Amino acid sequence: MTSRILVMPGDGVGPEICREAVRVLDVLAHDHGLDIELDEALVGGAAVDSAGDPLPEDSLAAAREADAILFGAIGGPKWDSQPRDKRPESGLLRLRSELGLFANLRPAILYSQLAHASSLKKEIVAGLDIMIVRELTGGIYFGKPAGQGTTDAGRREAWNTMRYDEDEIVRIGRRAFEIARARGGRLCSVDKANVLDVSQLWRDVMNELATAYPDVELSHMYVDNAAMQLVRAPKQFDTIVTTNLFGDILSDTAAMLTGSIGMLPSASLDAAGCGMYEPVHGSAPDIAGQGVANPLATILSVAMMLRYTLERGDLADKVETAVGAVLDRGLRTRDIMDDETQVASTQEMGGAIVDML
Ligand code: ATP
Numbered sequence: 598m599t600s601r602i603l604v605m606p607g608d609g610v611g612p613e614i615c616r617e618a619v620r621v622l623d624v625l626a627h628d629h630g631l632d633i634e635l636d637e638a639l640v641g642g643a644a645v646d647s648a649g650d651p652l653p654e655d656s657l658a659a660a661r662e663a664d665a666i667l668f669g670a671i672g673g674p675k676w677d678s679q680p681r682d683k684r685p686e687s688g689l690l691r692l693r694s695e696l697g698l699f700a701n702l703r704p705a706i707l708y709s710q711l712a713h714a715s716s717l718k719k720e721i722v723a724g725l726d727i728m729i730v731r732e733l734t735g736g737i738y739f740g741k742p743a744g745q746g747t748t749d750a751g752r753r754e755a756w757n758t759m760r761y762d763e764d765e766i767v768r769i770g771r772r773a774f775e776i777a778r779a780r781g782g783r784l785c786s787v788d789k790a791n792v793l794d795v796s797q798l799w800r801d802v803m804n805e806l807a808t809a810y811p812d813v814e815l816s817h818m819y820v821d822n823a824a825m826q827l828v829r830a831p832k833q834f835d836t837i838v839t840t841n842l843f844g845d846i847l848s849d850t851a852a853m854l855t856g857s858i859g860m861l862p863s864a865s866l867d868a869a870g871c872g873m874y875e876p877v878h879g880s881a882p883d884i885a886g887q888g889v890a891n892p893l894a895t896i897l898s899v900a901m902m903l904r905y906t907l908e909r910g911d912l913a914d915k916v917e918t919a920v921g922a923v924l925d926r927g928l929r930t931r932d933i934m935d936d937e938t939q940v941a942s943t944q945e946m947g948g949a950i951v952d953m954l
């Protein structure tokens with residue numbers, strides 16, 4: 598069956614990096630029997646400029662019909678002074694909630710070839726390979742009641758509610774157990790069950806689910822300890838599952854341990870396995886239009902798309918192997934450069950992956 602892929606390039610470096618990822622999809626379709634149909638839609642600042650809306654109705658309709666979305670990046674200084682509903686970011690938040698993308702997958706991997714790259718920070722951890730599964734549509738960001746007001750004594754006050762029902766925990770838990778099973782077989786659930794009732798429910802449901810996955814070793818960790826362990830000894834982790842708020846913080850922490858923002862992909866999946874795939878980095882307005890952005894985060898997002906939506910793990914492996922082989926050859930964009938390697942443009946890097954495939 599033909600899979601429909603919608604490309605939403607967005608702003609800044611988004612169009613440049615998506616162009617290279619689309620070349621990868623094209624070569625897989627042409628030479629490796631991948632059955633896809635590609636379409637493109639406006640989102641973010643580009644959509645504000647041409648349609649006055651960061652997520653125009655026809656873009657949302659196209660997104661609903663797609664099996665998978667390849668998303669570039671959105672935003673930039675040009676739109677920072679817009680009212681909130683006309684900000685590029687509100688288009689992305691709306692897309693996530695309209696499509697019910699409740700499972701956010703953030704691998705933190707440092708390719709061994711980059712362990713000594715002089716352009717990367719010194720804190721990087723060679724050989725790191727963690728998958729963080731973050732619940733994306735519930736928890737304190739969405740729980741009711743939420744609001745602000747005034748106390749009887751006349752002081753300003755504000756409140757948010759961390760709320761999960763068991764179905765929400767079951768669906769993210771199942772997804773995490775399945776991912777852990779396909780990886781190293783170890784799942785660490787992160788919560789704050791010593792203080793929060795909602796965390797105790799989270800922990801109970803994870804324990805109940807564990808009986809259906811006897812081949813996965815489940816452990817629990819309080820979030821404060823998890824933050825410490827992630828920095829102290831990050832290689833102890835295989836797959837981590839956690840709530841929206843804790844996952845927001847821990848996934849950025851883990852990303853920084855790799856030091857290579859231009860290399861990190863992500864996926865956000867719905868209940869049926871349809872999803873949106875995008876680089877972790879933003880629109881990088883400081884380098885947009887210069888042809889120097891690293892396209893590998895987006896190309897690795899295509900690999901995740903192949904694995905999690907298109908059910909072509911074989912091709913996902915091929916793409917990831919091609920990325921490793923191109924790094925082995927010494928090709929580097931500016932952000933991952935070191936002294937002995939060859940500097941490649943966005944297009945040269947994409948072309949090298951295409952040639953390798
Ligand atoms: P956002 O708020 O959209 O997340 P941000 O300001 O937090 O944006 P990015 O847009 O990700 O961050 O950029 C952070 C830094 O990393 C910038 O200096 C940018 O040039 C660099 N950067 C981001 N993506 C890439 C890439 N693909 N290749 C090279 N450098 C990148």
Ligand code: MG
Nearest residue numbers: 877878879880
């Ligand atoms: Mg940011």
